[in-house]
Amino acid sequence: MVDDKECMYVFDRGYLDYERFDRMTDAGYFFLSRLRKNATVRVLEDFKRPKASAVLSDQMVVIGTPQNRAENLFRLLKVEDSKGNVLHLITNRFDLSAEEISEMYKARWAIELFFKWMKQHLRIKQFYGQSEWAIQNQVFIALIVFCLHVLTQIETESQRKILQISRYLRAALWKSPHLWRRKIQGRAGP
Incomplete structure (x- = not known):
């Protein structure tokens, strides 16, 4: 480059x-x-x-x-x-x-x-493209995902770490938002 x-x-x-x-x-x-x-x-x-x-x-x-x-x-x-x-x-x-x-x-x-x-907070295991644009796009997407997790933590007023929030969101990706919101906030429930 x-x-x-x-x-x-x-x-x-x-x-x-x-x-x-x-x-x-x-x-x-x-x-x-x-x-x-x-x-x-x-x-x-x-x-x-x-x-x-x-x-x-x-x-x-x-x-x-x-x-x-x-x-x-x-x-x-x-x-x-x-x-x-x-x-x-x-x-x-x-x-x-x-x-x-x-x-x-x-x-x-x-x-x-x-x-x-970046290694500690962004989930980039490998790059899927080799061009400058492909790498930049993948890094930007990872940054956006991290920011969304931080916003989720702020919005739910959760004391959980970003990694835990990320795991809860992945596990309950297609479930009702009420379920993962309760999990993130640390409340028990169905």
Whole structure:
């Protein structure tokens, strides 16, 4: 959907691979990743860092040991997150400011949280189409169903969880609304 060379790949340290970083850089792709704290780094140049910023350092580095070293030069940012932890971010982008790179990584977490929420609340087991529109439609339908369950919970003033409401509605789909309304509200009845 997007030209690969115009986008920025942002991933976590689980995908840490120096050869991959070199291949991506040589092919003209941009990336941003977290580097392990114990990674071997040789600093070539320190860049001026902005004052009153979460960026602790901004450096041009070579990563890896002499036996397993990346061929390209990279940019290492040490950034403090909202909890005070120091993150080591590695990228091949030298044209962006340190704050812009830091914000890109923060945005990655917002996306991660959104997908985590989707997995927990929307019932999408598989996609039935492969086009962009098919996937968007299926996600929108799942969001609409979730919103209808929330509205049902609000309307019935139920203390039950959305998952329980969803199960009651599925079980009593073709039955009288009075039956599932009683179930959702927690009242006994026929």
